[in-house]
Amino acid sequence: MAVRNVLVTGCSSGIGLAVAVHLARDELKRFQVIATMRNLEKRQALEKQAGSVLKTTLELKELDVTSAESIRRCVDSIPQRRVDVLVNNAGLGMIGPVESQNMASIQRLFDTNFFGLVRLIQEVFPDMKRRKQGHIVVMSSVLGLQGLLFNDIYSASKFAVEGFCESLALQALKFGINISLIEPGPVVTEFERKLYEEAANMDLSAVDKETLDIFQGFYMAYSKEVFTALGQSPDEVAEHTMKVITAEKPPFRYQTNSLYTPITTLKHADPSGNLPLSAFHQMIFQHDRLFKASLSLLKMLQWRKRRDMDYNKSP
């Protein structure tokens, strides 16, 4: 099979970096990776992890998903503009009470998470249709399937991504192009650190006391616990992404974290939408001790899983 050109966005850190390196290190050398980032001054982490594959199966280019011109420049620089696989990964997070968030930041998030995807598709989709092949892999989230307290804006951007892809996938199939939505749960990356940093600097002066107590006293405390209990590493997500890219029949939706599946399943069990709403409401506001106990149990299971994995790796 011919080597496939894979363009990955947002490779300065986290999942994008891990996906780019995993694909470039493929033992069967099935991929030529075009790892992109908006600011090449942040290249060091990627270059360090890429090591010997740098400038062989991995090349680095500048691409800002909020600029159609930047995307065009990058794609034009690829021989025959050939992008066989697009991994749309670049994204921003946002947490907090909606009344504390300013419109400019909300629009910036949508400009990156949703319009960034649309710009990329506008650039590569016509070429893929002409060639009658291609694979568009989109880093969505479980929050693109199920909303979560104080994640209103971020979740809305991922719902937009999911609706867009679900519609486009029909046309894509007609041209032999696959679309795959990867839906991770929490992943321990810079994303989490940036969220907490932004939350610490947020202007919460317009927020009522009860909401503040829920956000600061409950959400912030438990969010860190959830990342520890359920969080995956970027490498784990990259391995799942590799499976999706190399699948003979790539799935349209793919959740990377089985611990999160019961939560998204609730939604499909009740078309009225009341079941997940009341389950979350009870878990958060009425049975928070049970919630805390479940997190402790999950943390222990995660610890055992990692210990077993380390044990199996050792010679």
Ligand SMILES: NC(=O)c1ccc[n+]([C@@H]2O[C@H](COP(=O)([O-])OP(=O)(O)OC[C@H]3O[C@@H](n4cnc5c(N)ncnc54)[C@H](OP(=O)(O)O)[C@@H]3O)[C@@H](O)[C@H]2O)c1
């Ligand atoms: N971490 C999680 O818990 C989690 C869970 C589910 C889904 N996801 C999704 O996974 C994707 C990657 O997130 P991550 O966890 O790896 O976070 P991350 O470490 O913060 O990486 C985000 C990447 O996106 C880049 N980016 C932001 N704006 C950009 C722009 N305008 N143009 C090009 N690149 C831009 C960042 O570049 P800079 O360094 O220049 O800012 C960075 O390289 C996101 O789409 C996120 O929504 C994350």
